[in-house]
Amino acid sequence: MSWFEEALYVRTCGYRQGFLVEREVARLKTEFQEMAIFESPFFGRVLALDGIVQTTERDEFVYHEMMAHVPLLAHGGARDVLIIGGGDGGVLREVLRHPVERATLVEIDGGVVDFCRRHMPGLSAGAFDDPRTELLIVDGIRYVAETTRRFDLIIIDSTDPVGPGEGLFTDAFYADCKTHLNPGGLIVTQSGVPFFQPDELRTTVRRLRPLFADVACYLIAVPTYVGGLMALGWGSDDPALRGVGEEVLAERQRAAGIATRYYAPAVHRAAFRLPPFVAELLA
Amino acid sequence: MSWFEEALYVRTCGYRQGFLVEREVARLKTEFQEMAIFESPFFGRVLALDGIVQTTERDEFVYHEMMAHVPLLAHGGARDVLIIGGGDGGVLREVLRHPVERATLVEIDGGVVDFCRRHMPGLSAGAFDDPRTELLIVDGIRYVAETTRRFDLIIIDSTDPVGPGEGLFTDAFYADCKTHLNPGGLIVTQSGVPFFQPDELRTTVRRLRPLFADVACYLIAVPTYVGGLMALGWGSDDPALRGVGEEVLAERQRAAGIATRYYAPAVHRAAFRLPPFVAELLA
Structure with missing residues (x-):
């Protein structure tokens, strides 16, 4: 067996995570990129794009x-949801x-879509065959920039802002997203791991703020997005969306x-409750 | 420069984290153990005991x-706090x-105390010289088992349940801790990373439950305790402690x-709000 060593933070932070490859x-x-899927003892199948771990069967x-x-x-x-990126099908x-x-x-x-459907079918679990799905390559x-449609929710499930994902972190892109939201709609976006990549969240929030009345982020702990907490950016013109209470969420x-x-x-x-070291990135 | 590769999850999960060693x-x-401190570009000084990362200047x-x-x-x-373990002085x-x-x-x-005071002095930051500190080796x-004193809070800042930390995860030890709590007192304990070590939390909770009226855990995301969320066990006879509201906490x-x-x-x-995959370990 050999080791797969993720290069993401090697140059910037002298840090790496390694997976044993069965x-x-x-x-x-x-x-656009080099795709690889390998089998690891605890994590099951692991998807890497350009050497960066995108998801694993164990923690996806x-x-x-x-x-x-x-x-x-x-x-x-x-009713109408737009997912940008996310070709593995997990969010879908x-x-x-x-x-x-x-x-x-x-x-x-x-x-990416074909590769994941074939080699990690549990990610999409048939979602690409659902009659409600519209897949556009x-x-x-x-x-x-070009569509005339509008959506209730836009999810930006991008890679990091290097390679093909880069343009998904720009002012122009966010502004175009905003234009295609229905009233009461919202946008959610992958905004990196603040401990290692504070600028990713800082920049995203700075770009969303002129566009939306309510800009925030929420935090999740994904074991293989190493570095503790990952931030997901949030933009909406309706602050009430962020205030929906537990009872209502549970009922839904x-x-x-x-x-x-x-x-x-x-x-x-x-x-949505942020440690000060994350909250200050939004200031 | 070389790499320090942490062995903690290599055998059980085929996973490791690596730090570039300047x-x-x-x-x-x-x-009791082999101690090492090295300097890493992003993390500053890193303390490892028996090859397992205990803390780093960057995320301690x-x-x-x-x-x-x-x-x-x-x-x-x-008024009276007991810390068991924690020789690096950070909790103190x-x-x-x-x-x-x-x-x-x-x-x-x-x-460990001498080693950390000398080579990572920022961890204790003078705490061992505070007149309120009593250090017992x-x-x-x-x-x-032997003291006649009682405490308002006992913090068990142990290594994982292998090596010198092993006895700090037993029924007898927890029962002795309970005996030495003042009324209204509580115990908090390092209970591992549920994603990689679910049994650590499961076992701790099972052992605390017969002893305390209110047993729970809370979650933190420490970048270098890799695997997403770490659980800290909580035992008290007073459920109100866990219910103290934000306003009161902020005032204090x-x-x-x-x-x-x-x-x-x-x-x-x-x-204290647990994802279902963690909550089920407490069932």
Whole structure:
């Protein structure tokens, strides 16, 4: 057996996480990135893009549940959801557990979708075959600049702001997203691990603030997004969405019949309470 | 430069974290364990005992603040505090920021105290010279079996249940701790990372439950206690301690003049809200 060493923080922080590799399952280079899936003893299959861990079978529930259920249960009536990125299908799978009418997934790299459906089918768990799913293999930046549709929720499930994900962290992109939200809609975005990447959250919040009346972030602890807490950015013109109470969230979760392993109404509320070292990035 | 690879989860989970080592600062073998401190680019000095990371200058504030301020601000009037383990002095430092009368630190390995005072002095930051500090280099198990003193708070700041820390996870030890609590007192204990070590929390809670009316845990995210969330066990006969509200906590923190980087009254309350995959370990 060999070790897979993630390079993400080696240069900036002299830190790395390593996974024992039982066997490499598949590897493929697309126009955009190099994809690899390997099998590790405890984590099951692990997906890496350009050498950076995107998700593992063992802990994918944390990120995917919290990316989908927090905004959807806060909103309470979303019909049209747009996911930008997220070609592995994990967020899509969780979104479709809600009574939405349509979930549009816009992924720049069709290779990721095929690769994950084939080698980590549990991630999408059939979500790409759901009649409510619309899969578009196009650049998300271009899509939000050109589409005439509007959405109740936009989830930006991007890689870090290097490589193909870079344009998903710009003012222009966020402004275009805003234009395509229905009244009462909201945007949620992957904003990095503040301990290692404070600028990712700082910059995102600074860019969302001129666009939305209520800008915030919530925190989740994903074991393999190493560094403690990951921040998910939040933008909405309706501050009441962030204030929805536990009882209401619980009733909505019950009504949709969604069983979860990380998400809970109390965890949802708690996730918005920020340690000072994170809160100061939003100042 | 070389890499320090932590062995903790290699055998059980095929996982490891690695720190780039700029230079080794000191290494010493005591009767109990092998201690090493090295300098790493982002983390500053890192303390390892028997090859397991105990703390780093960069993120030690998370664990030390949350181990001390959550129970002390919940209690509100602790005068006598017992710390078992914690020879690095980080918890002691935070405890002494409260108006306690005495803080007794019982550490089995005097070598750790000397080693950390010399090579990571910021951890204790003078706490061992505070006239309120009583430092005892004895076995904590024996100490709680034999002492006639009583405490308002007992903090068990142990290593994992292998090596010298093993006896700090037994029924007999917890029962002895209970005997030495004043009315209204409480116990807090390092209970591992549930994602990697679910049995540590499960067992601790099972052992505390027959002893205390209110048994729970709270969660913190320490970057270098890798695996997402770490659990801290909580035992008390007074359920009201866990129910103290944000306003009261904030008033107590203000009164004591304690500035914090991870702790906040809202974070304190939120830390007790458990994701289902953790909550089920307490069932």
